[in-house]
Amino acid sequence: AATKEPREVLEVDACLVATGRVPFTKGLNLGALGVQLDRRGFVPVDAHMRVMAGGGGNGVAEAGKNGAHPASPQRAMPHVFCVGDANGRFMLAHAASAQGISAVENILGRTHVLDHATVPAACFTHPEMAFVGGTEPAVRERAQKEGWAESVGVVKTYFKGNSKALAEGEADGLGKLIFHKQSGAVLGAHLLGLHAADLIHEFSNAMALHTTLPDLRRAVHAHPTVSEVVEELVRHACADMCRAGTKDHALAGV
Known part of the structure; x- marks a missing residue:
């Protein structure tokens, strides 16, 4: 189809199509x-x-x-x-x-x-993708069933505002954080961008150790580093918690 967008032709020797995996368990009796x-x-x-x-x-x-x-x-x-x-x-x-x-x-x-819900996963594409916990639809569905739908918070940020990503010429990317507005628990995190597979561990560790967002808010991230994308998500989430009326001294000054 005709397009004004630049097109690139990539010539390769072979293309691998993987549709899934099956366990090799036959013959174990x-x-x-x-x-x-x-x-x-x-x-x-x-x-x-x-x-x-x-x-x-x-x-x-x-x-x-x-x-x-x-x-x-x-x-x-x-x-x-x-x-x-x-x-x-x-x-x-x-x-x-x-x-x-x-x-x-x-x-x-x-x-x-x-707790398999705290195990992160990553795709080493360009840019990288990584996630841990639930997706927004899955979390909202669970919250609706359990009666805390109003407590689901979602914030986003973008790599284009990150100094290190800009310096590396890799400013395409975004981050999404799903959390509980009252408890500050991390319910899911999704990253697409430079070093996403490394950055996701801050959220997976928080989930595994039951660390809340107000606690993460106290952490200092070096500048300029891509880890500031995580810091930005945490700040946005804590601001949402303040607007929701959550009382916590760690949220002061957000």
Whole structure:
């Protein structure tokens, strides 16, 4: 189609189209333990990374036939764990590592549950994209169901106002923060821009450690750095909290 926008032709040797991934779990004979894989082949686990057995059997009516178990309520197997892509919880390398650590903690008797909602994700495109927590529609839907729809706050900022991004010639980008206006909890963060994959950790750590926005507001960010995009989002959010009537001494002077 005709366009006034500049067009660029990129010649390549090959183009990879990836439509998804499937777990390589066939042949593990998990049916002999009474484990029923889901329809895509993922291994069911509980919050402690323990493999779940039972839950409807595997379609074989007779117990013991072909190593199968009959239908039964799901139960956690105390000595069998599954971490990483095979359980389908969060198919990223760092999530698999975190699940492995969680499993070891539970094996050693130190009860641990990994909150997958606090695990960040990133796409190393140009510019980079990164996110943690919920999207705005998902958070609003949850808030509506739970009765705190009026407490959802959303603020945005842009990389074009960041000195470091301008100096690097990478001023295209934006940031979006979703938060609770009364508690100051971070509910979701989305970044598109220079070093977004690095910047997202300030928000993922805040979610994991239950750090509130007024607490983050106290932190000082070096200038000029791209991290000031995060600082700008936090300032905007705290200003919204003030307008919503939230009382907190950390918000003074925002």
